[in-house]
Amino acid sequence: MALRLVFSHKDLARVRLAPASDPLWELTLSVHRLHRPRSARSYEDWTGWVRTIGSSRAHAAARVLGTLIPVRGYFPDFLTPPEHFASIDEGIDIVVRTPRRRLREELGRLDRLPQWGQGLRDGARAQLDGLAAALRTYHDVLIGPHWNRIGQRLDADRNARVAQLLAGGTERMLSGFGPLMRWRAPVLEVDYPVHREVHLGGRGLLLVPSFFCHLTPVSLADDDLPPVLVYPVDPDPDWMRFPDQDRHLEALLGRTRAAVLRSAAYGSSTSQIARRLRVSPASVSEHVGVLRDSGLLASRRQGRSVLHCPTRLGSGLVRGCLDA
Known part of the structure; x- marks a missing residue:
């Protein structure tokens, strides 16, 4: 299985790296790690630490988000907006301003939606405020204490990619993502759980390094949204510090x-x-x-x-x- 991203000359000129760590992608993918604690040893210390947290609000937030972000398969694109934002609060504001039509479409694709999710799908203010509170609590309590170390690791990867770009241009950088990605002009082939082919059509591609992405890159499900590819950056073994x-x-x-x-x-x-x-x-x-x-x-x-x-x-x- 593979995701095939088909580039034009315009797309090669519009490839860009995320300028900073994306807190909503990290949050979303960390939910996967939290509910699959044995899937990757690099995160076992973190999942164990989460279990020791005494905040009932944080554990409730993790349960709420787990219903919207299944361990396998589809999760709604609106939780990870492609727009650049400077803080988690700005990102959450974008999420809660998602149009109702899009909420209905994306939440309707989930296999299971809890009762409170019906109100969220209809754009009810109380449920949107609840989602915002869950996102903020989860980030502040479970990810925030480690955000500096996460940012260090992602900045290091970004600096290495920029060095490749300066040394040999966009194609040199795209060739440096092996073995998970393979650049054979004009196609970037990515290991993926299902077969997809996306023609970028001059929109370019935003590459987002992620700390909690594991093994397989992730993309937005809707091909009509701005193309985004989130790729894994392995944590250091001793990344959990207090x-x-x-x-x-x-x-x-x-x-x-x-x-x-x-x-x-x-x-x-x-x-x-x-x-x-x-x-x-x-x-x-x-x-x-x-x-x-x-x-x-x-x-x-x-x-x-x-x-x-x-x-x-x-x-x-x-x-x-x-x-x-």
Whole structure:
């Protein structure tokens, strides 16, 4: 089985990478991981951690979303809007403003829809507000504590793709997605659970790296929507960390400077670190300068951006705090 994406020359010129981690795709695909805890060892620590969370609201949100996002098969496209948004709140606002006609069409395709889902399908305000609350609670409690590490991993993948693009153009980048994807001009063939062929028709393609996507890339079900392809980026084995494990690094460097050093673990630009930590680029530049002068960070230019990466000393310092 495969998904065949057929490109024209216009499409090759309109391939783009998502500019930042997409919280709604991560949320949606994490629901799959949560309800299939043994499907991937990389997420077992996370699913185990979720079970220990004492928030009844978070567990209720996970149950609600599980009814809309089945482990296998179709789930509604409106939960993962293709528009770019800067925050989870903006994304949720787009979701709850989905036209009623589209809600009826997409929710009507689910094999099972609970009683409360009937009101959601009709666009009832109470059910839409309930969905918004479930999305926000799930994200804030179950994903939010790990969002910095997720963003680091996805930014690292994005930087590697940009390097391929700069070195050899769009086709070089598309050829670098093996073995899950195979570029044979003008077709990108993707391992997929069903056979589909989509002619992009000059609309281009948005490539979205995902932390919780596992093994198989994911696309929107409706071919008339802007083409999106979400592809898996494997987590590091030790990605699950807790704040108290970083206290030694923060005591040594200060909270923000320690966060900058950790955030640059895979190579990040000033703007990426600033966005991830929600601080100003000027503040990041100041901390980067101190870390670089101390021999903990090194900077190099990549295209129009400057990437900051830990030196061996900086990496060892972070790992030493983790080991502690």
